[in-house]
Amino acid sequence: MTHDASSVSSYKVPASGDTPASTPRLRSAEWFGTADKNGFMYRSWMKNQGIPDHEFEGKPIIGICNTFSELTPCNAHFRKLAEHVKKGILEAGGYPVEFPVFSNGESNLRPTAMFTRNLASMDVEEAIRGNPMDGVVLLVGCDKTTPALLMGAASCDLPTLVVTGGPMLNGKHEGRDIGSGTVVWKLSEQVKAGEISLHEFMSAEAGMSRSAGTCNTMGTASTMACMAESLGVSLPHNAAIPAVDSRRYVLAHLSGNRIVEMVHEDLKLSKVLTKEAFENAIRTNAAIGGSTNAVIHLKAIAGRMGVGLELDDWNRIGRGTPTIVDLQPSGRFLMEEFYYAGGLPAVLRRLGEAYRLPHKKALTINGKTLWDNVRDAPLYNDQVIRSLDNPLVEDGGMCVLRGNLAPKGAVLKPSAATPELMHHRGRAVVFENFDDYKARINDPDLEVDEHSVLVMKHCGPRGYHGMAEVGNMGLPSKLLAKGVTDMVRISDARMSGTAYGTVVLHVAPEAAAGGPLAVVQNGDWIELDAYAGKLNLEVEEEVLVQRLAEGDPRATSNHIASQGGYRQLYIEHVLQADEGCDFDFLVGCRGADVPRHSH
Structure with a gap:
């Protein structure tokens, strides 16, 4: 077929034989796969971006859900990250469409990014459901962007994959490593105690955040990146590769490859986000010394997926698990050392070899089991990722x-x-x-x-x-x-x-x-x-x-x-902490059924 940019008649509706028989019908075909008035308009409007006919002919349309914002410093490098995801999608035979969603950055947003987590999730859910996409890549980083995007995507249940922006390089101050956030709390207390001067306190400011990326401690951003990887919704090593390491962009490229395959396999989020996956994440949180915020976020994500996760599951699954990752704020090291030591795959291997990984056969987004992904993972540093008989804390379960x-x-x-x-x-x-x-x-x-x-x-x-x-x-x-x-x-x-x-x-x-x-x-x-x-x-x-x-x-x-606006909506509908702080009307999976045509 000849693709003539000047001809409106060159478009052909994809025939059922154009794709393998095992491939499910593409959701995007509801927009682009018809030869009627609606198909004409959807394709025509998209063509004002210079998209040729053949990009609409049976290719999976992959949404790249981007939380880039210069007001969210942790995610400010996501334009470049998205470009590498796009390369992978194009290489695998898909077509990428990038779209923005509300970016709830923790460092600037008042009163707290948690206030807008549910708002961001609503943005994500409706953007996915209402637009022509067959699969989604979620670009996440700062604390609440990871749960918000997973919550919204879970309510739609398309093939979905997470790419994290990665942690910052180690902070540096007076010849030593300092951790994002953690050093603020420590130095602030030292000022109040009269141990250091205000000048000494302020001098640490420039060295704490010296590269792109999220906090380099095991704070909420790194914790939720580890939760995503242990849940199986990202490729191995996604959690720990530093933001400025070239391997972060390789992973983004490979994730673009994989999401296209997931669409062909019809590997939806509901096949990965099972009760078993959440139990693996709870055990992982104990092993890494993860943030208490994970308790609320995992409950909210599970609620969107229709998985029954309870507060007492943290006692049942997590208690008795030693914390073996020696990272600030609980320990000594930072995320750079964690990645160089082997990252989360090494932690999961160590847990699995000691029969402390609850569900080795849990499916992950690369089509393999969690244990298949980590059973041969290298481990390079026993100080950073300790052995189970030499833990940082004997019982690190929440x-x-x-x-x-x-x-x-x-x-x-x-x-x-x-x-x-x-x-x-x-x-x-x-x-x-x-x-x-x-x-x-x-x-x-x-x-x-x-x-x-x-x-x-x-x-x-x-x-x-x-x-x-x-x-x-x-x-x-x-x-x-x-x-x-x-x-x-x-x-x-x-x-x-x-x-x-x-x-x-x-x-x-x-x-x-x-x-x-x-x-x-x-x-x-x-x-x-x-x-x-x-x-x-x-x-x-x-x-x-x-x-x-x-x-x-x-x-x-x-x-x-009565305060009006989103604040009023929040006050009237937010659930309590033990229920995940989601809105009562958002709990559950509503699916991705294509809305009726409006034309």
């Missing part, structure tokens, strides 16, 4: 806590906590909200000592829209000056994956939803027993019932006031 202070659960990350505080009893020092905390934490007259338990309310999904990462409350200056480095802290907030400390998070129900946290008073005794999974307010049951019935007279009430 602690799920329950009790009269957290009837629906709370979480604690043991690899970031002080062992001596994992079982602790102390009097509550209560802050009604984050503003109250900021106003009083450094007051010399604050009645607090190293045995106290810092409690902060109204920072959950509804109370502080988006459940901001303020749970790792900085310690009082007067205690830092005495050499105190950690205290038990409890809130309904989240914590940055780059942070550390004995911090109880995600208390559910949150204070703004009427949970018991709302009625904790100064001086109340609280007992934390992380090993037993208990978190209790030591007041008589009838006293607690009376307090809850009366409500908290000091509690903020504007969390239920």
Whole structure:
């Protein structure tokens, strides 16, 4: 057939014999595969980009869902990354179409990128469902972009593959490596303690983020990249290759190749994101010392896929698993060393050889099982990826806590906590909200000592829209000056994956939803027993019932006031932390049925 750019009659509708019999009918044919008025218009409008006829003739159309934004520094290099994905798609016989979606970057977006995670997922879902694509490559990086894009894609269930932007190179300061985010928390506390000057603190700023990419610690971005790889929705080694390493672009190219094959195989997301895959991810999170944010995000992704993942699965699957990845904030090293040591495949191999990988036969997007992908993975450094008999933490599985202070659960990350505080009893020092905390934490007259338990309310999904990462409350200056480095802290907030400390998070129900946290008073005794999974307010049951019935007279009430816009939608429909903080009306897989023609 001759392709004549000047002829409108050169287009032919693909015949059923043009593709292998085993290949499913392309979804994009509903747009481009007809010789009627609708097909004419869809093809004609696309042709204003200089696309020739033959690109519409039975080729898989692959969407590249791009979260590039200069306001999301972690993802600011994605234009180049997308070009390499395109090369792979074209080489494999597909046609790439890149499209932007809301980029919820953690570093700049207020009050928190978590507030817009669900909004981004809605953007992704409707962009995929409403447009002519047969498969999707998700370009993700910064913390919430990974769960947001996977949530939206899961609700559509097309062949889908994840490409991560990769971590930054190691930060450098005064001749030593420093970790993204983690160094901020540490140096900030040292300033408050009078150990370093403000000038010394500020001098670290330029060296912390010295290349493109996400945080180079095992923060939420790296954790969710590892979760994607352990779930099987990315190619091996996707999680750890540094952003500026040429192998990152090779992986992007190969991912472009693979997504075209996935369309021909009809390898949809639902065949990979099974309950078994999520259980593998939970075990992996313990082994890498991953972020507490993964608890919320995996629940939300599973909910979109219709997979029953519960908070208690983290105890059942994760507890008893040693943390063997020695990375900041739990350990010493950074993501560069992690990749050079063998990356996530080496971790999964080490788990699998010790019968600690729950489901070796779980399918991954390259068509192989998880174990097939990692059984021969090389491991180059036993300091970075430790042996199971020499772990960083004996039991790194996320602690799920329950009790009269957290009837629906709370979480604690043991690899970031002080062992001596994992079982602790102390009097509550209560802050009604984050503003109250900021106003009083450094007051010399604050009645607090190293045995106290810092409690902060109204920072959950509804109370502080988006459940901001303020749970790792900085310690009082007067205690830092005495050499105190950690205290038990409890809130309904989240914590940055780059942070550390004995911090109880995600208390559910949150204070703004009427949970018991709302009625904790100064001086109340609280007992934390992380090993037993208990978190209790030591007041008589009838006293607690009376307090809850009366409500908290000091509690903020504007969390239920009409605010309009997306904020109002968020307040009215966000679920609690134990349910993944998704919107109630978004849970479930709605599929990718082609909407009716509008012409």
